[in-house]
Amino acid sequence: MPEMQRPDITFAAAIREGLDQAMEKDARVIVIGEGVPDPKAIFDTTAGLRDKYGDRRVFDMPLAENGMTGICIGAALSGLRPVMVHQRVDFALLAMDQLINNAAKWHYMFDGKASVPLVVRMIVGRGWGQGPQHSQSLQAMFAQAPGIKVIMPTTAYDAKGMLISAIEDNNPVMFIEHRWLHQIKDSVPEGYYRVPLDQAKVLHEGDAVTVAAFSYMAVEALLAAKALKSAMGIGIEVLDMRSVRPLDVASVLKSVRKTGRLIVADTAFRTGSIAGELISQVAEQAFAALKTHPVRIASPDHPAPTSHFMAKYYYPGPQTIADAVLDMTETGKDTAAYREMCALMLREEPHDTPNRGFTGPF
Amino acid sequence: MNQTYSLSLLRSMLRIRRVEEALANRYAEQEMRCPMHLCIGQEAIAVGVCAALSAEDVVFSNHRAHGHYLAKGGNLNAMVAELYGRATGCCGGRGGSMHLIDLGAGFLGATPIVGGTVPLAVGSAWAASLKRSGRLTVVFFGDGCFEEGVVHESMNFASLHKLPVIFVCENNNFSVYTHRDERQPERPIYRLAEAHGMAAYTGDGNNVEEVLAISRTAVDLARQGQGPQFMELHTYRWREHCGPNFDDHLNYRTVQEIEAGMNGCPIASYTRKLEQEHGDMCLEIAQFEAEIREEIAAAFDFALSSGEPGVDDAQGKVYA
Numbered sequence: 001m002p003e004m005q006r007p008d009i010t011f012a013a014a015i016r017e018g019l020d021q022a023m024e025k026d027a028r029v030i031v032i033g034e035g036v037p038d039p040k041a042i043f044d045t046t047a048g049l050r051d052k053y054g055d056r057r058v059f060d061m062p063l064a065e066n067g068m069t070g071i072c073i074g075a076a077l078s079g080l081r082p083v084m085v086h087q088r089v090d091f092a093l094l095a096m097d098q099l100i101n102n103a104a105k106w107h108y109m110f111d112g113k114a115s116v117p118l119v120v121r122m123i124v125g126r127g128w129g130q131g132p133q134h135s136q137s138l139q140a141m142f143a144q145a146p147g148i149k150v151i152m153p154t155t156a157y158d159a160k161g162m163l164i165s166a167i168e169d170n171n172p173v174m175f176i177e178h179r180w181l182h183q184i185k186d187s188v189p190e191g192y193y194r195v196p197l198d199q200a201k202v203l204h205e206g207d208a209v210t211v212a213a214f215s216y217m218a219v220e221a222l223l224a225a226k227a228l229k230s231a232m233g234i235g236i237e238v239l240d241m242r243s244v245r246p247l248d249v250a251s252v253l254k255s256v257r258k259t260g261r262l263i264v265a266d267t268a269f270r271t272g273s274i275a276g277e278l279i280s281q282v283a284e285q286a287f288a289a290l291k292t293h294p295v296r297i298a299s300p301d302h303p304a305p306t307s308h309f310m311a312k313y314y315y316p317g318p319q320t321i322a323d324a325v326l327d328m329t330e331t332g333k334d335t336a337a338y339r340e341m342c343a344l345m346l347r348e349e350p351h352d353t354p355n356r357g358f359t360g361p362f
Numbered sequence: 363m364n365q366t367y368s369l370s371l372l373r374s375m376l377r378i379r380r381v382e383e384a385l386a387n388r389y390a391e392q393e394m395r396c397p398m399h400l401c402i403g404q405e406a407i408a409v410g411v412c413a414a415l416s417a418e419d420v421v422f423s424n425h426r427a428h429g430h431y432l433a434k435g436g437n438l439n440a441m442v443a444e445l446y447g448r449a450t451g452c453c454g455g456r457g458g459s460m461h462l463i464d465l466g467a468g469f470l471g472a473t474p475i476v477g478g479t480v481p482l483a484v485g486s487a488w489a490a491s492l493k494r495s496g497r498l499t500v501v502f503f504g505d506g507c508f509e510e511g512v513v514h515e516s517m518n519f520a521s522l523h524k525l526p527v528i529f530v531c532e533n534n535n536f537s538v539y540t541h542r543d544e545r546q547p548e549r550p551i552y553r554l555a556e557a558h559g560m561a562a563y564t565g566d567g568n569n570v571e572e573v574l575a576i577s578r579t580a581v582d583l584a585r586q587g588q589g590p591q592f593m594e595l596h597t598y599r600w601r602e603h604c605g606p607n608f609d610d611h612l613n614y615r616t617v618q619e620i621e622a623g624m625n626g627c628p629i630a631s632y633t634r635k636l637e638q639e640h641g642d643m644c645l646e647i648a649q650f651e652a653e654i655r656e657e658i659a660a661a662f663d664f665a666l667s668s669g670e671p672g673v674d675d676a677q678g679k680v681y682a
Contacts, residue, residue, distance in 0.1 A: 062515065064512075066481075066511065067481045067484075067513075067514075067519065068481070068515065070479075070481025070516065073481070074483060074484060074488065074499075075485040077471075077482065077485070078486045078489035097512070098478070101478060102473065102482065107679060107681065109453060110463045111452075111679060114463070147681065149681075
């Protein structure tokens, strides 16, 4: 890891820095999205870019997700490297035709004669009444298409390094950010660096259960890991998957061969999730290593309700993960240690905001 | 227009016609195993528009792409081989008739999702504008595109940023077997382009000189930085929507309409015009026919003697 320490910066600031440095390094990089140059600057992830790079590289966007995706594909085919931004993943559904029919297939169907170096940043909303159409987690839908890469960095360090790698990549890369990660700080090098787009990372070592987690669920899994360790002496291995397609099955297999147990924690709906895909692959390749059936932890199979009274019960969290670990390891819950663990994971913040500082509106 | 140039336009239309007739004739052999959309009857638009472009300009097209590909200079051998699914095809056999490409000729790609390449053309023009390259982009599409939202989204952005793109709408009144009357209200398509704030033209798409004249105006204005240009050109599809045959027996269009459409043959009418102006053209045309026949025979030989791609060829190049 290059150079010296500086104060930790947020995930949002790391994205901004990654964009800035990628634009500085390569004049072909352009950024476009609804609100990119506006005063809110996509949750401050694009702040100052237009001042620095001008209105021929930093663009606001008409409300035309499909058309603009196609236009970015055309620009990518013509030598530019566009970074497109959607404030919510849900808006990108309008662009599925261009993403799946054109971006994903162009390189393949024209026998490798052209490629689409396009990054699409998409933000998964949560809390404060985001509701059915502003909080979906659609990574599995994108990952279904060969030709597309789908990544979900969790830490600020990875956000910057993976964004830079995505921009340098010659393929269409869906860069999915969970809104609740934006304000989490981490140590981030000041310089230009890359993080690979195909590798999971071990966040916490252990030998009782493997928890393969995506995006914000990796944060939750880490909380569970610390509480389990401290109160109950149970060590779980938390893998931050980081990448959805390609899926780093090898790292999960390696861990499962050690623990014999697998939980996959996903931010998405349960049915058809990438969690199910990961479990399928592990079952196919290492069935004998499993001591018990794998478990999916994911959102329930109904849309996220808006009312905070109902949303309170919608999202799985550290408690869900810890309970699943205890069930899997046949550990009793009627103990003082269990109650201590639960207390360690109690959330002080309101359930529907990422932190105390958040007061809405989106 | 000097006679040599006029004859080159005629030859170019004739070549597209004869290539497609040869494809149609051999389709029944069941060796070209892919959907095929012929542009027979619509050749003047491809030829007239491409004649106004320079070699550096680029073109996107759609499912009915043979004419555009050939008029822009796409390699005939690679096209025929592609239809036969051979390794030497322009897509290595991955695309077939609906996916043509020849980057060297500036033919950047054709795909069959209606309206799908329209934003790509605008993106290509956007890149040219940002890079100040002077390159024009043309996209060919049909009247059906105006029912697709993505086309309006694309025109909106092209007009907003005054991009060097030329939209060419080939209006043959049919989407598959459904007449435009059942799909769109009574209003001229080109007026929609005007409403998007761009220069729009309309004309007889079966008159190659008229197409060329409109195209030259559009090309000049686009090169001067006047923004996107739009042309709606009326033409007629002679054969079935997809496949090698005529489809008069389906009765979705009247015999009178078909006759009127075929009477507007761009090649026959242009031949008559040239003969009125310059006298008998039999010798020239006979020579064209002979050259084209030979070229087509060679292209089929090339395709049929090319290797068959194997299972390994299907797997790679998913990612760049």
